[in-house]
Amino acid sequence: MSFSFDHLIQGFATALSLQNILWALIGCFIGTLVGVLPGIGPASGIAILLPLTTVLPPTSAIIMMAAIYYGAMYGGSTTAIVVNIPGEASSVPTAIDGYEMAKQGKAGPALAICAISSFVAGTLGLIGLTFFAPLLADVAVVFGPPEYFALMFMALTLIISLSGRALLKGVISMALGLLTAMIGQDPLTGAARLTFGFPKLLAGVDFISVIVGLFAISEVMVNVESRITAISQKIGSWMPSWADIKQCIGPMLRSTGVGFFLGLLPGVTPSVTTFVAYDLEKRVSKTPERFGHGAIEGVAAPEGANNATSTAGFVPLFSFGIPTAPSMAVLLGGLMMYGLQPGPMLFKTNPEFVWAVIASMYIGNVMLIVLNLPLVGMWARICVIPFYILGPLIVFFSVLGTYSIRFLAYDVWVMTLFGVIGYFMRKFAYPIAPMVLATVIAQMMEMSLGQSMLMSQGSIFILFTRPISGAFMALAIASIIRGIWLQMRTHAPEVALEEVD
Amino acid sequence: MKRTAVGILVLFAALAFVWAGAANAADFPKKRITYNICFNPGGESDITARIQEQALKKNLGVDVSIQYKIGGGGALCWSELVGSPPDGYTIAGHNLPHTILQPMEMGDAGYKTLDLKQVYMFESTPNVLMVRKDSPFNTLKDFVEYAKKNPPGVVTVGGSGSSSANDLGTAMLSKAAGIKLSYVPFGGTGSAVPALLGGHVTALMSYSPMVIQYRDKFKFLAIASEKRMDVIPDVPTFKELGYDIVEGAYRGVAAPPGTPDALVKILADAFDKTMKDPEVKKKMDQNGFKTEFMGPEESLALVKKKTAEYEAIMKELGRMKK
Amino acid sequence: MKTIRQADIVIGCFLAVLGLFILYAASNIRLGVERALSPRFFPSAMGILIFVCGAGLAVKSWRFKGEDPKIHWPDRQGLIIVLVSLGLLAAYILFMKTLGLPVSTFLYVTASIWFLKPEKWIAAIVTGVLVGIISYAVFIRLLDLSFPVGSLLEGLLEGLEK
Numbered sequence: 001m002s003f004s005f006d007h008l009i010q011g012f013a014t015a016l017s018l019q020n021i022l023w024a025l026i027g028c029f030i031g032t033l034v035g036v037l038p039g040i041g042p043a044s045g046i047a048i049l050l051p052l053t054t055v056l057p058p059t060s061a062i063i064m065m066a067a068i069y070y071g072a073m074y075g076g077s078t079t080a081i082v083v084n085i086p087g088e089a090s091s092v093p094t095a096i097d098g099y100e101m102a103k104q105g106k107a108g109p110a111l112a113i114c115a116i117s118s119f120v121a122g123t124l125g126l127i128g129l130t131f132f133a134p135l136l137a138d139v140a141v142v143f144g145p146p147e148y149f150a151l152m153f154m155a156l157t158l159i160i161s162l163s164g165r166a167l168l169k170g171v172i173s174m175a176l177g178l179l180t181a182m183i184g185q186d187p188l189t190g191a192a193r194l195t196f197g198f199p200k201l202l203a204g205v206d207f208i209s210v211i212v213g214l215f216a217i218s219e220v221m222v223n224v225e226s227r228i229t230a231i232s233q234k235i236g237s238w239m240p241s242w243a244d245i246k247q248c249i250g251p252m253l254r255s256t257g258v259g260f261f262l263g264l265l266p267g268v269t270p271s272v273t274t275f276v277a278y279d280l281e282k283r284v285s286k287t288p289e290r291f292g293h294g295a296i297e298g299v300a301a302p303e304g305a306n307n308a309t310s311t312a313g314f315v316p317l318f319s320f321g322i323p324t325a326p327s328m329a330v331l332l333g334g335l336m337m338y339g340l341q342p343g344p345m346l347f348k349t350n351p352e353f354v355w356a357v358i359a360s361m362y363i364g365n366v367m368l369i370v371l372n373l374p375l376v377g378m379w380a381r382i383c384v385i386p387f388y389i390l391g392p393l394i395v396f397f398s399v400l401g402t403y404s405i406r407f408l409a410y411d412v413w414v415m416t417l418f419g420v421i422g423y424f425m426r427k428f429a430y431p432i433a434p435m436v437l438a439t440v441i442a443q444m445m446e447m448s449l450g451q452s453m454l455m456s457q458g459s460i461f462i463l464f465t466r467p468i469s470g471a472f473m474a475l476a477i478a479s480i481i482r483g484i485w486l487q488m489r490t491h492a493p494e495v496a497l498e499e500v501d
Numbered sequence: 502m503k504r505t506a507v508g509i510l511v512l513f514a515a516l517a518f519v520w521a522g523a524a525n526a527a528d529f530p531k532k533r534i535t536y537n538i539c540f541n542p543g544g545e546s547d548i549t550a551r552i553q554e555q556a557l558k559k560n561l562g563v564d565v566s567i568q569y570k571i572g573g574g575g576a577l578c579w580s581e582l583v584g585s586p587p588d589g590y591t592i593a594g595h596n597l598p599h600t601i602l603q604p605m606e607m608g609d610a611g612y613k614t615l616d617l618k619q620v621y622m623f624e625s626t627p628n629v630l631m632v633r634k635d636s637p638f639n640t641l642k643d644f645v646e647y648a649k650k651n652p653p654g655v656v657t658v659g660g661s662g663s664s665s666a667n668d669l670g671t672a673m674l675s676k677a678a679g680i681k682l683s684y685v686p687f688g689g690t691g692s693a694v695p696a697l698l699g700g701h702v703t704a705l706m707s708y709s710p711m712v713i714q715y716r717d718k719f720k721f722l723a724i725a726s727e728k729r730m731d732v733i734p735d736v737p738t739f740k741e742l743g744y745d746i747v748e749g750a751y752r753g754v755a756a757p758p759g760t761p762d763a764l765v766k767i768l769a770d771a772f773d774k775t776m777k778d779p780e781v782k783k784k785m786d787q788n789g790f791k792t793e794f795m796g797p798e799e800s801l802a803l804v805k806k807k808t809a810e811y812e813a814i815m816k817e818l819g820r821m822k823k
Numbered sequence: 824m825k826t827i828r829q830a831d832i833v834i835g836c837f838l839a840v841l842g843l844f845i846l847y848a849a850s851n852i853r854l855g856v857e858r859a860l861s862p863r864f865f866p867s868a869m870g871i872l873i874f875v876c877g878a879g880l881a882v883k884s885w886r887f888k889g890e891d892p893k894i895h896w897p898d899r900q901g902l903i904i905v906l907v908s909l910g911l912l913a914a915y916i917l918f919m920k921t922l923g924l925p926v927s928t929f930l931y932v933t934a935s936i937w938f939l940k941p942e943k944w945i946a947a948i949v950t951g952v953l954v955g956i957i958s959y960a961v962f963i964r965l966l967d968l969s970f971p972v973g974s975l976l977e978g979l980l981e982g983l984e985k
Contacts, residue, residue, distance in 0.1 A: 140695075141695055141698045141699035142699055143699065144696060144699050144700075144701030145685075145696070145701060168876050168879055168880045168883070169880070171872065171876050172838060172873065172876045172877065172880070175869050175872045175873050175876065176873070178865070178869055179845065179866065179869045179873070182865060182866050182869070184577070185576055185577055185611075186852075186862035187688070188663060188686055188860065188862070189663050189686075189862060191852060191853055191854065191862040192609055192611070192852070192853065193849075193852050193862055193866060194845075194848055194849075194852075194866060196848070204577070217912075220908075221905050221908065221909070224901075224904050224905060224908055224939070225897035225901035225902065225904055225905045226897065226901060227900075227901065227904070266692065266695050267692065316695070386940075387939075388936055388939035388940040388943065389936055389946065389950055391908075391935070391939065392931065392932045392935035392936055392939075392950075393932070393950075393954065395912060395915075395931075395935070396928055396931065396932060396954060396958075399912075399915060399916065399919075400924075400958065400962065400970075403919070403970065404962075404970070407535075407970070409916055409919065409920060412916045412919075413916060416909070416912060416913065416916065420909070423905075427830075427894050427895065427896070428827065428830045428831070428834060428894070429827055429892075446860075446865050447688065449860055450686075450859065450860035451685050451686070451687070451696075453859035453860045454657065454683050454684075454685045454859045454860075455657050455683075455685060455701060455702065457654045457655065457683065457859070458859050609853070
């Protein structure tokens with residue numbers, strides 16, 4: 001796939017037709033709606049609407065589906081900020097500072113920064129996609145199983161910074177998260193693990209139920225027991241101040257970079273990159289102690305990474321025809337329905353189509369910010385709804401969303417269980433974020449390690465002898481050592497500074 | 502306040518006395534059917550389902566919702582299928598040899614082969630051994646010789662899933678050629694392909710559709726079918742090259758055990774019409790799939806036949822569950 | 824357990840035991856095909872990690888002599904509210920399959936709001952009805968997701984259609 005201005009301009013011409021703009025708008029709107037529900041992610045959203053798109057010409061259909069994808073990303077962050085329900089794993093870091101801001105009456109600025117950051121990241125990401133896709137694709141392929149493992153391992157060491165001063169508790173939280181992810185079938189061989197003879201457990205524990213339980217349900221429990229009136233009593237202005245925005249420029253740019261480059265790797269999803277971006281900001285910040293208590297950079301960074309990664313995900317799709325996430329595959333399926341063959345040849349045979357889609361992604365970005373900024377005020381008002389009504393509604397959404405993962409009541413029970421666990425974790429001051437990150441990456445991490453060992457005939461040194469994975473491992477180990485050393489210096493009790501309610 | 506809550510709970514309980522509706526073949530299907538895919542997006546099962554989707558909806562008269570249930574090389578999806586209600590509204594794509602080998606190799610895979618009620622078998626894809634365009638191997642012979650010259654296990658072959666056709670195919674080649682290849686399982690063809698593109702494995706034992714998709718990126722050393730496939734005539738068969746290996750995946754759909762035969766027949770007929778639809782047929786051929794048209798009885802016979810075959814092979818290879 | 828330090832010690836010990844238990848459970852995992860990385864490896868590693876951290880936590884907290892924050896347990900009324908709310912949630916899940924999404928949602932939402940603020944019973948019922956209807960119209964009808972409709976509602980709808 002090579003770049004050509006002609007194609008791009010033609011693409012814009014197609015995408016800017018009134019009809020296509022309309023479809024993009026509808027797609028954004030539906031996507032946001034769908035993204036608001038935990039458990040129903042962009043993949044399901046697109047799949048559900050696939051039949052509707054068959055009445056449209058192929059280009060319009062794909063434009064609409066891409067718009068849904070973007071919209072869903074945005075919707076997930078909205079609920080993360082306003083009611084502490086991350087719409088999906090990638091919205092979790094947003095919830096950490098975003099919800100705190102909401103409690104302080106600053107839900108408006110938080111939501112606005114989300115939109116702005118997403119827009120900036122998306123646009124920059126698209127520029128990267130447009131000009132550099134073939135180059136980038138080749139870079140991405142250099143990542144093999146050892147590199148993936150090293151990357152995941154390094155991501156885990158991030159929990160050290162996420163745990164504040166409570167290193168031991170953070171590690172425990174992470175270990176328990178990894179353990180829960182291991183219940184079920186081993187990713188390499190399918191062997192049953194930790195199921196204690198219960199066939200139901202073979203299905204494993206879905207991380208969405210864990211996330212919703214840990215965040216939403218436990219939060220409701222805590223709020224309900226202290227009989228709070230509402231999440232926040234007052235609403236400040238609904239736009240961020242210029243100072244706020246200036247503060248976020250750095251985070252936006254950095255998170256775009258991180259999100260985009262990591263997102264090029266097939267299999268690296270926004271759920272991982274948002275954590276990485278969040279951590280990066282915390283490390284470079286001059287006032288890291290604000291993170292976890294409503295630091296606006298803590299919202300800008302994950303949102304930027306989110307969008308950048310989603311955009312980067314199109315690179316393997318366009319260059320190799322490999323979908324890197326279920327939502328991509330659904331898009332691909334859509335293509336097939338129109339007789340377009342998936343695979344690297346698609347883009348040789350139908351370039352005008354590809355460029356129309358890319359052009360529409362630019363437009364989708366603009367559309368999102370146009371649609372959502374005005375609505376920020378509306379979303380922010382949700383925080384003021386009396387909790388005796390809002391609480392049950394939050395639970396309703398949680399149950400609905402969790403149930404829709406696999407349509408198993410079992411998942412909802414898991415959510416409830418983790419709600420209780422989350423409740424106790426808050427009481428005993430254990431950080432929740434490490435558990436979440438661990439559940440999300442456990443499977444990929446283990447599988448990569450297994451594959452790496454097969455590649456090296458059982459030697460773990462393969463992780464260190466290859467340059468990229470060696471670099472990541474070194475960083476990770478340095479991080480661990482530094483974390484332990486810092487811990488030994490302070491003598492505070494094990495209290496997680498950012499999660500105390 | 503407490504009493505009201507209790508009162509409401511009692512109300513819940515009282516309302517729980519329900520009148521049930523029996524599954525009625527006369528108006529099946531009347532709502533959307535869930536078609537579960539057991540492997541990564543972008544893989545063969547997924548691509549086939551996408552090709553079938555439209556025609557299937559037309560022939561069934563209801564929406565078909567494609568869902569992914571990935572894990573354990575397919576075992577997660579099939580064990581869930583076995584626990585699903587046998588009302589005809591949940592079906593899953595299933596693969597041979599996976600559904601035969603997994604219970605054999607794993608001891609407890611969460612399902613038994615014959616638990617899956619066969620509805621229809623619609624395609625087969627023979628194994629194909631492939632390497633990168635820039636690799637030093639031009640023929641199967643080159644590859645085998647390289648493997649012989651190096652320590653056992655150094656040559657890695659990636660593929661989709663554990664206890665799958667790719668897995669078995671690699672093992673069969675190892676045995677037939679007297680070499681030891683290391684099979685590296687990936688979540689699906691969709692994730693195995695980047696591994697070969699990046700050179701992280703020496704070769705891939707994958708399926709015929711990949712030949713068409715990656716024609717300009719890979720070299721194809723051999724195909725494990727009886728005869729060369731029309732759509733890819735320049736790939737020699739293992740048989741031609743002296744190795745009696747005919748192996749690949751059969752794909753079809755299955756329903757939970759206990760699904761009434763009447764419903765199964767309706768589903769099978771819909772799939773049959775779908776596979777015979779000219780659009781579908783064209784796309785299947787274009788993409789390197791060999792279409793099959795096996796209804797419930799034929800599919801079951803195939804499963805039983807293959808089970809006996811695999812038992813023998815597995816014993817030979819020493820992989821039966823201990 | 825009134826203070827964090829006390830909780831840390833107790834939970835630390837509990838985790839240490841849990842870690843050992845996990846090691847035991849991991850050792851019982853059936854091995855399938857030999858694949859370089861044993862399915863037992865990671866669970867065992869976690870078991871060890873949890874044991875070490877749990878024990879470490881207990882020991883560290885035992886020896887700690889500084890300022891010890893109290894845990895914010897709820898008061899008696901708060902406790903009742905939490906428990907009943909959990910109970911209502913459990914009932915909601917239990918009855919969702921049989922009663923169907925719309926009906927059980929209506930019952931849950933109404934009951935919960937009523938319980939949290941008994942004097943606002945009108946708001947409770949209205950919200951409950953609204954949410955119930957929305958759950959049917961939007962999620963079952965419009966989006967066509969496979970939520971259980973519930974035999975009650977199905978029968979009603981069938982009756983209406985005839």
